[in-house]
Amino acid sequence: MKSELQEQMNQGLDEARRGETVLAQIHLEKVLQQSRHPEVLAWYGFCLARNKGAFIQGIELCKEALRAAPDSPDIYLATGRIYLLAGRRRSAISAFNKGLKMGRSDAIVGQLQRIGLRRKPLFSFLDRDHFLNVYVGLLLSYLKSR
CATH class of the missing domain: 1.10.1200 (Non-ribosomal Peptide Synthetase Peptidyl Carrier Protein; Chain A)
Structure with missing residues (x-):
C-alpha cells in the first residue's frame, strides 16, 4: 500500500513539474486523501492555480507546505510559479530567490532566466x-x- 502511494506521489510530482497539471492533479488528490506531504501540497496548489485559476487557494497550500518544510527549494519553485500565473512577478521573483537561498535548483535558475531581471x-x-x-x-x- 505504501509503495502504491509513493508511486502515485512521485508520478504526480513529476507531471506537475513538467506542466502536465491535469494528470498531476488527479494523482496528487489521491495522495492528499491519505497524506499531507509538503511537496504534494505545494504542487497540488500549483495544479489548482493552473487548471482552475484558484490562485489564492494554491498560494495558501504552498504557505502550509512552507510551514511544514521551510527549507525545500522545490516548494518555493511551486510557489513562485503560482505567483507568475497570478501575474505577481515581484512575489514570484522573491519566492524563487528564497528557494535559491535554501539550495541550488536548476529549475529555479531557469525560471529566473526566463523571467529576465x-x-x-x-x-x-x-x-x-x-x-x-x-x-x-x-x-x-x-x-x-x-
Whole structure:
C-alpha cells in the first residue's frame, strides 16, 4: 500500500513539474486523501492555480507546505510559479530567490532566466524611463561595460 502511494506521489510530482497539471492533479488528490506531504501540497496548489485559476487557494497550500518544510527549494519553485500565473512577478521573483537561498535548483535558475531581471537604473535618483537612464544604459550596454 505504501509503495502504491509513493508511486502515485512521485508520478504526480513529476507531471506537475513538467506542466502536465491535469494528470498531476488527479494523482496528487489521491495522495492528499491519505497524506499531507509538503511537496504534494505545494504542487497540488500549483495544479489548482493552473487548471482552475484558484490562485489564492494554491498560494495558501504552498504557505502550509512552507510551514511544514521551510527549507525545500522545490516548494518555493511551486510557489513562485503560482505567483507568475497570478501575474505577481515581484512575489514570484522573491519566492524563487528564497528557494535559491535554501539550495541550488536548476529549475529555479531557469525560471529566473526566463523571467529576465532588469538591472538597477544608473541614476537611481531619476526615474527608470528618464532619458539619461535609458540612453546612458544603452551606451554602456553597447560598449559592454555594464
